[in-house]
Amino acid sequence: MKMKKYVIAIILSLIIISSALARSTGCKEGNCENGYGKWVYTDKTTYEGEWVGTKKHGQGTETWPNGYIYRGEFKNSLWNGVGTLNFPDGSTYEGEWVNGFMNGKGTFTWSDGNQKTGIWKNGKLQE
């Protein structure tokens, strides 16, 4: 009998926790299918911007909980096009992106002000 009570209590708490989590994640504002909307992920990552066919597509801002912020173009939910990534320490990369990586022309600025501009390939500056 006591065991049954414990099982019921565990199930109830799981339902309450999952429903609380479900309420804090997902589409919080606007239209996250086709249009402009804000989506919050379970790890507190947020995306606010344009959506096409439930995919991040167009202009948007993705903010990671640890301080990375990407502002720019998205294609098929990936960072594609021109965008700026702010690193948590204040360093930035401003330039072109392909499939979530620095690809193309871009400028990396370190937090101390040093800069490097050039052609990037998969996150690496081509010397």
Added chain:
Amino acid sequence: MSNENYLTKLKGLPEPIKQFGGLISIIAFIFLTFFILNNIFGEGDELVAKMKAEEERIIQERKLNKLISSLPSGVLVSFDGTENFKLTEELYEAVCNATKLIPQRAIMGANFLNYRAHEIYTINGNKITETFVKWDKEKNKCFAGFVVSGKNVGVDETITVSGEALSFLSTGIDTRVYFIKNF
């Protein structure tokens, strides 16, 4: 002749004294046996050293746990320019020593500058072989990193990504590396 006299004297002793003597002999025998066994099979000084090291580790862990619970929940940083809690040099070292976990976003962030590591990481289902967080006494800095390994286009590959751990997340229960600066 003298031995016989000695035995006769012993036999003549009162019964309680004989029993007490027997008890002492048994105890001495047991001690001697254990002493011999310990010398043969025991680890002696090595075991004592191990026990001391373990005690020291427990004391350090308690200290670190106390420190973690005293930290504010949220992001802790070692650099200026943010609204997050700025760690003092002393706290930075202590948090570094107390931290063991590196969450997914910190790994993904470090992988921006290491495409091969990103490839292996995603191909192998975001699997990490090893993580490490170490305080560098010479540089007075905290370094963190992770090892990704697996098959990439049929070839076994292992890549270590590491950098300066500049920010942490304090959950109240533990601390996690939040930003690895590998550029």
